Amino acid sequence: MIENTRLHTIVQSGKAEVGHIQKMQGNDRVVSRTPIFRDGRVVGAIGRVMFKGPRQLDELNQRINSLENEVAFYKREAEAMRRQDYSLDSIIGQSSQMIHLKKDIVRVAPLDVPVLIVGESGVGKELVAQAIHRLSARRMKTMVMINAAALPATLVESELFGYSAGAFTGANQKGHLGKFEQANGGTLFLDEIGDMPLDVQAKLLRVLQDGSVEKLGGTKPIKVDFRLVSATNRDLEDMIPQNQFRLDLFYRISPVVLRVPPLRERLDDIPLLSEQFLTDFARRHDRDVCKLPTESVQYLQTGTWPGNIRQLKHQLERAAIFNSTGFIAPADLKIDHRDQDDFPTADISSSFVPSGEGNTLADQIAQLERNTIAAALKKFNGNKKQVARELDISRSYLYKRLADFGLQ
Numbered sequence: 001m002i003e004n005t006r007l008h009t010i011v012q013s014g015k016a017e018v019g020h021i022q023k024m025q026g027n028d029r030v031v032s033r034t035p036i037f038r039d040g041r042v043v044g045a046i047g048r049v050m051f052k053g054p055r056q057l058d059e060l061n062q063r064i065n066s067l068e069n070e071v072a073f074y075k076r077e078a079e080a081m082r083r084q085d086y087s088l089d090s091i092i093g094q095s096s097q098m099i100h101l102k103k104d105i106v107r108v109a110p111l112d113v114p115v116l117i118v119g120e121s122g123v124g125k126e127l128v129a130q131a132i133h134r135l136s137a138r139r140m141k142t143m144v145m146i147n148a149a150a151l152p153a154t155l156v157e158s159e160l161f162g163y164s165a166g167a168f169t170g171a172n173q174k175g176h177l178g179k180f181e182q183a184n185g186g187t188l189f190l191d192e193i194g195d196m197p198l199d200v201q202a203k204l205l206r207v208l209q210d211g212s213v214e215k216l217g218g219t220k221p222i223k224v225d226f227r228l229v230s231a232t233n234r235d236l237e238d239m240i241p242q243n244q245f246r247l248d249l250f251y252r253i254s255p256v257v258l259r260v261p262p263l264r265e266r267l268d269d270i271p272l273l274s275e276q277f278l279t280d281f282a283r284r285h286d287r288d289v290c291k292l293p294t295e296s297v298q299y300l301q302t303g304t305w306p307g308n309i310r311q312l313k314h315q316l317e318r319a320a321i322f323n324s325t326g327f328i329a330p331a332d333l334k335i336d337h338r339d340q341d342d343f344p345t346a347d348i349s350s351s352f353v354p355s356g357e358g359n360t361l362a363d364q365i366a367q368l369e370r371n372t373i374a375a376a377l378k379k380f381n382g383n384k385k386q387v388a389r390e391l392d393i394s395r396s397y398l399y400k401r402l403a404d405f406g407l408q
């Protein structure tokens, strides 16, 4: 005889009971009781132990909660990846210049020819390269990126060409796949090609001519097949007569040249870009999206933007960080109106760092930012990870500001 059974009441009522606790031999069990019908009449009832006790149910609950959290996490990740889809849609801009550029991208992407992307720093050359790859027949393979300016001279050979097992003392046992081989079947994106040293230019030219690479310590050339997309913010044609860039390499890399216009030539794009950057920022930091009133948009459109889209993005993110009203007013923005020629081309964003010594609103904000960071550093004994978490800023932004404020 089952203790505390209620099956007889189920037969009488014809109503199921699910998840009820039933004491059996001194233990609580979670049970279900279901009536059995025949020809519309209850002819019996069946009881089942669902869980050996409420604890098991609790554990299941916790498991479901943790799975729900995992699903939510992966949904956010998938959403972030979708947004980073690097298709044409990720290049924001409806100005006539950008519509023209997008049409050109669509036209050249499927043709398997090298493309040279030119434009000032921060205009979105890398986004264009990604879109070309994504719209090409090679989209299922990877796009390998090389920043020619960041390649240390001592590592150029091994990074680009790779090496065979045991090629030299200290070499990785399994050898190393060079970038050219990694890009096989896909796209090789050579960023800042104008900064490539001449001896590396000669080596690159040989690979492009032969369609093969020789690994360090290798015995025979290995065939490689990639589509070359290069980018530069320098005037390569100007560099050729000065023997800073090889003419023969220039011909190889530039059958198609795409120019990405600077932001000051397409100020019409500022509203759309700003809206996107503020939305992205809010989503990343789980905050409400700051509103940008028309007068602020118009103010942004008066700038010369030597650092282009990257600079606009940083400006808006900085304004959003310090915003407490939900509205970004023109006074919250620091716009540069100097001519392009007045700016150094490198690290333009640093020219916008207010000194913190003046009386303008930006100076006051900078002072507040400096003090806030300094206080947080003290609170967490210099632990930058905790400081970044406390202030809800990225660690890279924290490092940049520490350097700006001389707090390191």
Ligand SMILES: Nc1ncnc2c1ncn2[C@@H]1O[C@H](COP(=O)(O)OP(=O)(O)OP(=O)(O)O)[C@@H](O)[C@H]1O
Pocket (backbone or CB within 6 Å): 090, 091, 092, 093, 119, 120, 121, 122, 123, 124, 125, 126, 127, 128, 191, 232, 233, 273, 309, 310, 313
């Ligand atoms: N049209 C655009 N729409 C959305 N975001 C953009 C656009 N153009 C640039 N960006 C953003 O601006 C930043 C700089 O872009 P990117 O790195 O592609 O520029 P770049 O021309 O390659 O710069 P550099 O010459 O300094 O390498 C990135 O965060 C990029 O996502």
